[in-house]
Amino acid sequence: MNHLLKVAPLAIAAAVALAACGKKEEAPAKAEAAKAPAAAPAEVIKIGHVAPLTGGIAHLGKDNENGARLAVDEINAASGLEVGGKKYKLELLAEDDKADPKEGTLAAQKLVDAGVVAVVGHLNSGTSIPASKIYADANVVQVSPSATNPKLTEQGFKTTFRVVANDNQQGAVLANYAATEMKAKTIAIIDDRTAYGQGLADVVEKVAKEKGLKVVAREFATDKTTDFNAILTKIRAAKPDVVMYGGMDATAGPLAKQMKQLGIKSKLLAGDGVCSPEFIKLAGDAADILTCSMAGEAVEKLAKGEEFKAKYKAKFGTDVQIYSPYSYDAVYVIAEAIKRAGKVDKAAIVAAMPATNYTGVTGQIQFDEKGDIKNGAISMFRVKDGKLEYISTSR
Incomplete structure (x- = not known):
């Protein structure tokens, strides 16, 4: 018993010494960790997308959204968007307008309130037209990949554009x-x-x-x-x-x-x-x-058409419906306008849009004074043996 009592203080002292040595070794590591700056969160530019994601034509709405998402993911994977010497990531905010004009205006306002600088949409003319005033009032660029009613671009809004021909x-x-x-x-x-x-x-x-x-x-x-x-x-x-x-x-x-x-x-x-x-x-x-x-070129007849269809199928596991190539190009048109603007500023982006001269999957995209695509194409198809067969293109 006496022997144990004598040894215990020595053991405790040794343990304390070892602990102290351990602390001395940890200190430089902690100091290094303290010196390393925390990774700054990437700055984000928000872009909206609106289409019917529920209801009878949800397949078309999802097709449009997929095209926009494919473009956003590609831009982000390629280190994002450089604007005024700074790098940004794009964030796509998708809303469902149910192909209903009232829902379309609600979706538009929600995106404006969320701080988007531009919107790809809407799918339908009936939702695009009433929503366009909300975007115009908020100075938010709207690029429709599929709304073809002429009234969309006849309202005089400087924020309204489309990348397809009109009706x-x-x-x-x-x-x-x-x-x-x-x-x-x-x-x-x-x-x-x-x-x-x-x-x-x-x-x-x-x-x-x-x-x-x-x-x-x-x-x-x-x-x-x-x-x-x-x-x-x-x-x-x-x-x-x-x-x-x-x-x-x-x-x-x-x-x-x-x-x-x-x-x-x-x-x-x-x-x-x-x-x-x-x-x-x-x-x-x-x-x-x-x-x-x-209301556009036949994608399979364009230089980048088959490549796009393959990328789309690989990512989403389904085939292109109609206008996903146009929503894809719409995102790139917006991204190019943001770069030309030189800053993430809605007014500057709106001002940069008329100078668009972009060659995408769907061909060359330039806009006239109304915001309609110049030299728009209409392609004709027939159904043969269970597939759409290309006939011809008119301009």
Whole structure:
């Protein structure tokens, strides 16, 4: 017992000495850690995207969002955006407008409040047009990759741009194609009463009459109609050479099916809202009655088109629907304008937009004084063997 008592103080003293030595060794490491500066958080530029992410055309909205997200991810992976000697990361804020004008304005205001400097969107003309005033009031650039109603850029807003052709051009090409290539003499027209569908149908009707076609029926549905039997029964009696539909693929698929079921032999003619793989899926064995247009170049015919489609498929595991290449290019157009502005300032970015001269996946992008793309293209397609087959491009 006495021996243990004598040894204990020595052991304790040794332990204390060892602990002290350990502390002396830790001190330089702690000092080095204290000297190392904490990594500064990357500064962020916020860009918005708005499209329907729920509802009947959510597949088109998600397609547009995917295109924008692919561009943002590429820019960030390449060390971000250098503006005025500083590096920034882009952040994409995505909102769902449900293809509803009221929801579109709510989404626009939410993005403005979140501090975005620009927005890619909206998908639909009916949401893009009312939202454009909110962006204009906030000095936020809006670039639509797919809204084609001419009214979007006729409001005089310096913040509004689009990277696709408008429906004055698209409607004229459709009507001319019906007259000259389809050799139609009579046409029936149906639209979904949206800003896009009705606007496009109005242009087709006007130009068709100018080309000498007889409009044997003009009928109206909604953007949620899937039962067209009553409308088609009336049209069947008129035996038109062509039925033109102003609307989207979600409703055009059932329309095509019902045309076949009722024994209507007319060809179906439609705009870009219908010219998608989703239409083919929905229409089934009736899909081959469709001839349709896209308000831009055929991506597969462009130098970077196949590369884009491959990148898109690799990242998202699905194929391009319609306008993801245009939302992709819209992000790069905005990024280039921010760089030209030389600072992250909304007014400076707006001022830089008219000087856009960018060659992207969809071709050369320049804007006229209204914000419309210069030298816009309209491409025609037909459905053959379950796929969209390219026909021609007009300017």
